[in-house]
Amino acid sequence: MNKLHDLIAARIATSGPITLADYMADALMHPTLGYYATRDPLGAAGDFTTAPEISQMFGELIGLSLAQAWLDQGQPSEFALAELGPGRGTLMADILRVTARVAGFNDAAQVHFVETSPTLRREQATRVPSATWHDNITTLPDMPLFLVANEFFDALPIRQFHRDDNGWREVQVGVQDNVLGPGLSAPANIALMDHRLTDTKVGDIVEHCPALPAITQNIATRIADHGGAALIIDYGDWHSLGDTLQALQNHAPVDPFANVGTADITAHVDFETIATNASPAKHTRLTPQGVFLERLGITQRAQTLAKNLRDDALDQHIAAHRRLTHPSEMGSLFKVLGLYPDGALPPAGLEP
Numbered sequence: 001m002n003k004l005h006d007l008i009a010a011r012i013a014t015s016g017p018i019t020l021a022d023y024m025a026d027a028l029m030h031p032t033l034g035y036y037a038t039r040d041p042l043g044a045a046g047d048f049t050t051a052p053e054i055s056q057m058f059g060e061l062i063g064l065s066l067a068q069a070w071l072d073q074g075q076p077s078e079f080a081l082a083e084l085g086p087g088r089g090t091l092m093a094d095i096l097r098v099t100a101r102v103a104g105f106n107d108a109a110q111v112h113f114v115e116t117s118p119t120l121r122r123e124q125a126t127r128v129p130s131a132t133w134h135d136n137i138t139t140l141p142d143m144p145l146f147l148v149a150n151e152f153f154d155a156l157p158i159r160q161f162h163r164d165d166n167g168w169r170e171v172q173v174g175v176q177d178n179v180l181g182p183g184l185s186a187p188a189n190i191a192l193m194d195h196r197l198t199d200t201k202v203g204d205i206v207e208h209c210p211a212l213p214a215i216t217q218n219i220a221t222r223i224a225d226h227g228g229a230a231l232i233i234d235y236g237d238w239h240s241l242g243d244t245l246q247a248l249q250n251h252a253p254v255d256p257f258a259n260v261g262t263a264d265i266t267a268h269v270d271f272e273t274i275a276t277n278a279s280p281a282k283h284t285r286l287t288p289q290g291v292f293l294e295r296l297g298i299t300q301r302a303q304t305l306a307k308n309l310r311d312d313a314l315d316q317h318i319a320a321h322r323r324l325t326h327p328s329e330m331g332s333l334f335k336v337l338g339l340y341p342d343g344a345l346p347p348a349g350l351e352p
Helices: 003-015 020-029 056-072 090-099 118-127 191-196 212-226 271-276 289-295 298-306 311-325
Strands: 079-084 109-114 132-134 145-150 159-164 167-176 179-184 205-208 228-237 246-249 264-266 334-340
Touching: 003 020, 003 167, 003 179, 020 159, 020 167, 020 264, 056 090, 056 145, 056 228, 056 289, 056 298, 056 311, 079 090, 090 109, 090 118, 090 145, 145 212, 159 191, 191 205, 212 228, 212 271, 212 334, 228 271, 271 334, 289 298, 289 311, 289 334, 298 311
Parallel strands: 079 109, 079 145, 109 132, 145 228
Antiparallel strands: 159 167, 159 205, 167 179, 228 334, 246 264
């Protein structure tokens, strides 16, 4: 038990069970006790490792895709180069290093980070001191927007619904014997789930991310109005179905409801919902991460870097390439969706 557990338990005792989304919001983003406010979760000493921490090749290719989109759209003289949930700043540092070779790109770029964690902001400032920080996407400047969101949407709180003979039962978090845990509401006809009655059956589970539509619409409207492109990279699939809630601690699965605030809690991203809310911008086809990176030339880049490596360093480099691209590792589980203005070319590596 800890202070965050006691706070949530007291809230439930006063007002009754809370939604899974409310539980995740407290567990991850409580301003002083939440997971992201209290630690650096990344790397071998943390709880999980993201693609930019695996190899510089990931950030380099993301940077070249965004730079090509900038060139294709006439090289706007100033633009926001933004990242949602930028981790330690590794991805943006790699982007800026490779785009320094694209004449005019870095001079025109204004780096913006959307990040709420004070711990991670300090890490980001050591790698990208020129950045401007935002608590949410609404305060980004009104200018062309070239944006990347790598493993951002998976950390947004979700609601979860179980279908039964009498409607939908929502997962709610309660407390029993001073232990937090999930339960199900009474069945009800929930308007939010009406559109899923035709493609689900009794026993199915559907997840819904309340914040996702508004964030997507904000990005899409900025790109449609001012130009730019977005690369959204995450694990998930086209259509939400099944229980995908998970928690990681020390790189191993743990109970999402035990020791609240000490583990990373995520769920798979429903890319169909992102695409549905992408108007007035256009969206690309959903593409496996491995295919996206291969189209951008990751194997050729890996071969170039390998020429200067030996022994353990070479083995680690080969393993990193495999981890990012192979279907049995991140290559198929992770997907990429691009947003771009009507009439423009899709971002490099993706198809309309």
